[in-house]
Amino acid sequence: MKTLIKDATIVNEGLKFKGSVLIDGEKIEKVFPHTVPADFDTSHTEVIDATGLLLIPGAIDDQVHFREPGLTHKGEIATESKAAAAGGVTTYMEMPNTNPQAVTQEELQKKFDRAAEVSAVNYSFYMGATNDNLDEVLKTDPTKVCGIKVFMGSSTGNMLVDDDATLSEIFKNAPTLVATHCEDEATIKANTEIARQRYGENVPISRHCHIRSDEACYKSSSKAVELASKFDTRLHILHLSSAKEMSLFSPGRVSDKKITAEVCVHHLWFDERDYIDYGTRIKWNPSVKCEKDKVALWEALLADKIDVIATDHAPHTLEEKNNSYFKAPSGGPLVQHSLVAMLELSKKGFISVEKVIEKMCHAPADLFRVNKRGYIREGYFADLVLVDPNKSWIVAPENILYKCGWAPFERTEFSNQVVSTFVNGLKVYDNNRIIHPNYGQAVTFNY
Known part of the structure; x- marks a missing residue:
């Protein structure tokens, strides 16, 4: 029928x-x-x-971590894709820092094969870059794979690409869009040492935005933009978090750009003041920063300097998150609540409903050149x-579909x-x- x-x-x-x-x-x-x-x-x-x-149209989330293979006590493709469906996300693009990492074509294909068996919604997977897998990266089929992921900050999974020669070769020869995590490792290490000297191992979570600072983000993002400009690379910088980085981007239609930008829901919703109430539950890399940074992100989003809204959905168990600053992992589950959160912010006057749909549905489809998705069009x-x-409702454990069983928006009424x-x-x-x-x-x- x-x-x-x-x-x-x-x-x-x-x-x-x-x-x-x-x-x-x-x-x-x-x-x-x-x-x-x-x-x-x-x-x-x-x-x-x-x-x-x-x-x-169904939302397209260009940055998720569904934790399969190897980290399935946190989440897996079956559970997290169901959460995506419940949140109105019909397509996701999943990251390579699993165990084993998707840094060979063989391991990448295994993820596609697994998703074909269990995913409730549509999918693609990034090919991961390292300092020594350039040959594998260059085999990537751009008609089937959403992009090459380059960690220009180590974050998680030990996939830091910090060899300048390798970075140049990736940016010069990548067969697909290059998506980057941009945080300067040397700056973060220096800031971490300063914090340890002051607090020892009991660094307060509120220092996270000063350790993983705006300078660390800008230094890495500007390097990525410089490389992309030099080699005419299609560059997409993920989860931007600071006011300082906004100077790197230009307003305009996403389809006209070679260098594009993403912001995540948590960087639009939270700021440094929320560490008091949420603690390590809102510990992300890049960090949630100051109110002025959040304001600048909103201004850039509405001016079309920032092109898409995503989640960086990255579940951890509560046992893992409820640790001291250095022991608590970064990341949190969001894919079930991203659309309703943005629609809530629309009701509060931050953004129009039409703009939410543009940034979560149309723009990701255009940016990644997704075939016949992201719009309500005949033939799509x-x-x-x-x-x-x-419809008012409250986020609670009984309606959370993430395998980890919790959400940063728990107790929030939408x-x-x-x-x-x-x-x-x-x-x-x-x-x-x-x-x-x-x-x-x-x-x-x-x-």
Whole structure:
């Protein structure tokens, strides 16, 4: 049967209008603005009354860590992709710092094979770069792999690429977009030593933003921009966190840029003052920084200097997080709550709903050249989300789908809720239930 999502408020390509969408198989067959024609035959069509609901394209999260293989006590592709579906994320791009690392074509393919078996939503995986795997990196197929991930700051997983000759070769010859984690290692080590001299091993979490400082971020980000400019590389800098870095980027349409920028939900929501209440639960790399940095990120996002909004979803167990500063790992789970958090900020006047959809759905599709996703268009894959914009609910353990069982937004009340998520035309999530747990596909890219 076909599916007709009827009388929704469609938010797509900068417009908000009442309309309906007809799904046939995996694709969108027809978009009806206003009303469905009176003579439309619904005899072999499931009709979903979406009156009062928003209908949007599925979000595309270009930065997640689903922890499989090797770290599956924290999360795994099956559990975290279900959380993504519950959050209205229909495509994710997953990072290579697993165990083993995805730094050979063989290990990368294993992740694709596993996702084909268990992923609830669509997927791609980054090829990881190291100081000594250039040959493997250059074998990457740009039509099948979202990008090359370069850790220009060690963060986690011991994948730091700090050899200048290797960096030059990657930026010069990468067959795909290069996505970077930018924090200068020498600056962080120097700041860590200063903190240890003052506090010993009992460094307060509030010092995290001074250890992993704006200078550490800027020094590394500016180096990446310099390399990309020199070699005409498609560069995407992940999880920007500081005001200082905003001078490196230009406003404009994402499709017109070679150098692009991402901000994560937590850097738009939290700032240094929140360490008091949240402690190591909001310890991320790069760090949550000062209020002025958060304000600058918002200004850059609205001015189109920053192109996409993502999560850097990186689950750890509460036992791991509830440690002292040096022992608590960085990262937290977010993929189930990113869309509703941004819609909440829209209600508070920070950003329009149309802009949220642009930055979480359209722009990632354009930036990565994803094939026929990210928009509500005829002939595109039916990756769609229904949202109730007037449904209040509180994040609590009983409705958290992350394997780690907790969320930074726990006890937060949101006034909008994901009702249903369609992946490749099939409803995989509906009213707090996962219906089809393994319907995701590997996305492809237009090169």
